[in-house]
Amino acid sequence: MNIYFEDGQVVDETILATMKKAAEYCLDLEQVDQERTEISVTFVEGEEIRNLNREYRDTDKVTDVLSFPQFDDLNEIPEFGEICLGDVVICKDRALEQAEEFGHSFEREIIYLFTHSILHLLGYDHMEEDEKKEMRQREEEVMAHLGILRDSRGE
Structure with missing residues (x-):
């Protein structure tokens, strides 16, 4: 399992390790070969994700995370070679706001948004x-597997 970040973006090693565990667990649940899988992650500011949201979803507002899957259906995944599952775009500004709103850490919010997005990439x-x-339910299962208890998100 490889997670690629946009050039110049640095992620804390602890967060990266947890992101990797989350992705691997999601892939295992869906029986996707994690050894062949690649995911691209980009952290952006509010205005950039707003532009992407407007362009790709016809929604002119800042959002927390966008997912751009490579496959419409997991049955399209090639039997051999690398599996480029898709792209995850996380808005750092919204993640920070939501962490404060829900009363948990920025790191926990990043992991939740990443998990949410991976599930979108998986259909x-x-x-x-x-x-x-x-x-x-799947998000809660993954977060519990990571040892991250449910918060007051209520979504």
Whole structure:
């Protein structure tokens, strides 16, 4: 499992190790070969994610995280070679705001947003109530596996 960051972006080793554990666990749950998988992560400011959100989702507002999956369906994953699962874009500003709002650390919020995004890359969504419930359960399972207890997020 390789996680690539935009040039010049440095991530704390503890956060990186936890991100990697989260991604590996998500991949194992979905039976995707983690040894062949690559994910790109970029941290951006509010205005940049707003522009991306407007361009790709027709929503003109700052959001916390965007996911750009390479596959519409996990059955499209090639049997051999590298699996470029997709791109994760996390807004540092929103992560900090949400950490304060929910009363937990910035690091915990980054891990949650990253996990949320990985699940999107693996085909999960939350547009319909049943999908949202399934995705939230999977997020809680991953966070519990990481030893990160549920917070007051309530989503």
